[in-house]
Amino acid sequence: MNRARTPRIADVARRARVSLATVSRVLNGKSTVDPRLAARVTAAATELGYRPNHVARNLRARSSTVWGIVVADITNPFFTRIVRAVQDAAWKERRTVIVCNTDEDLDRERGAIDVLVAEGVGGVIIAPASETATDVRPLTDRGIPVVAIDRRLPTAVDCVLVDNIAGGRAATEHLLASGARHVACITGPRDTTTARERLLGFRQALAAAGAERGSFSHADYREEGGRAALLRWIRQDRLPDGVFVANNLMTLGVLRAAYEQGISVPGDLRVVGFDELPWGGGVAGRVPVVVQPTTAMADAAVAMLARRESGDRGPARNVVLTPRLHALDRSVKLTVVA
Amino acid sequence: MNRARTPRIADVARRARVSLATVSRVLNGKSTVDPRLAARVTAAATELGYRPNHVARNLRARSSTVWGIVVADITNPFFTRIVRAVQDAAWKERRTVIVCNTDEDLDRERGAIDVLVAEGVGGVIIAPASETATDVRPLTDRGIPVVAIDRRLPTAVDCVLVDNIAGGRAATEHLLASGARHVACITGPRDTTTARERLLGFRQALAAAGAERGSFSHADYREEGGRAALLRWIRQDRLPDGVFVANNLMTLGVLRAAYEQGISVPGDLRVVGFDELPWGGGVAGRVPVVVQPTTAMADAAVAMLARRESGDRGPARNVVLTPRLHALDRSVKLTVVA
DNA sequence: GTGAAAGCGCTAACAA
């Protein structure tokens, strides 16, 4: 690669007839430089088409404008939106983002963290694959700030969370308010806090309304899990007339099961989901969902990271944001035709 | 940041009682080293918890295991899947990917390219914001290999494309085969090749079938554009009974317009889209679509990049992949209820 | 306010 022809700081210095140090100072605006020298430097830099070499800068300055973001699956619209929002926020701070997928796999997550360490990123935002097993110490040991998003971590790091209990409550209240009498909940795996909290919100809402204890089921946060849970109830002849489904993929699964079984939504079965369905305003918008404020979450995470980078050594903080229910003014019924 | 405590190659060398160079050789497996020394080195490295510093490595070796990918909007499922697939493929090659969003904005795209240059990435995969105005020379001038994906570039670089004509033809043939008689096409902006090619495929299919010349409309590849196009035909009382919509967002817009107007799909209006709708197998799966082989595209792009990085200086190549029609075995009718 | 010089951690000549 013919990088030799790329101008370096020395070329700019020569052309502007100043020293290396002066060029660096002008380019970084750190120290004060005689305006006339500065003008010469900037002129020379543009004439030469000088581009800084961040790699060298990072090595010397031991700091990087690159951040890392680690998520389970960028294909999941929730994470896509988080990544997108983080990137937009980071861009405004003139930083770049390395995105890593973990597939909810601890080994891949470990690998991703290693790479981010090796690349010397300035900070990491992570949606941990596990609340107990994810180990961010390779980062924190090196003083690289970490912000957990969506889930907590065993280590004491900054967190951006959503009030899942409130979300579960809001979803359930909506079901009850829309006339459902036998409501149920399909939540995520037992060992995830989000699943437990959303279920707790469901129970709180039922208790508060003096309603009967609804049935619930733990599934795996995947489409098939939601589908299977609903089918099971159908087989057992215990089909509820309202169901709160604790994430987006399972909500799809529930809807699919309903169509397969000729159950009309929301006629026979009211469904409230958690997490936006993709293109929420569009065709899939017939199901009310509790949406997580992804932009606000990303902004909060970016702000925390920026604070830590600028030297804040205070104790870890938690930011808890409240999700809102997105109900619909009209809904659409689906029926199987052929 | 307390990086001072991080072990460097020198620490490993001291502990293994060998020279820096030997450690480097062992760690990179480039040169042959006495197995006993090698064993001492690896032992020392693990004992110390040594992690390589890619930044230093890049600076010295003028090469990087980081690639960049530049897309218009990671929120668009087509690009999400491309990014995901590129990452998976890159991961297998032990490389990391910096993702940049351009928002179809040339300035942001330019900025993204500058950053990637500054970060010294080893290669870039780009879905160009424009086929004419996007300038990748900052990369190519420095010998950084570039692969364009989804759209061509004015510069001679490797390209991974989809046969849009064949896609448009397949979509239209499906409409005709399913009994539509007055078919129409909503395609993208006049100045994009994809839009022109998909429309061309539409026309070819009509001509081949000896059908009447279908009407068509150029829109902006956004949801509202598709919606508006259909509404216009409705107003003009020229509603077709089959429509080929040339991208995913516009397809949603068309569906939305149909529901708003009480037009049943596919009863009154057959729709065939282009690009997968999100979670294609799920609820949104009632519309057959021409899907682009994102995984194959990503694999091809990664393979081309890897070849270039390993020194291939041959002329630019094009890889053209054929999209497939995903029809459905059953379809689902939507009707407005409330 | 400016310049000279010393590295950041690593790899790749070149010697031995």
Added chain:
DNA sequence: TTGTTAGCGCTTTCAC
């Protein structure tokens, strides 16, 4: 095969 050494391009003391 192994070690010594000279940088990669930049920032940042430290003198002036």
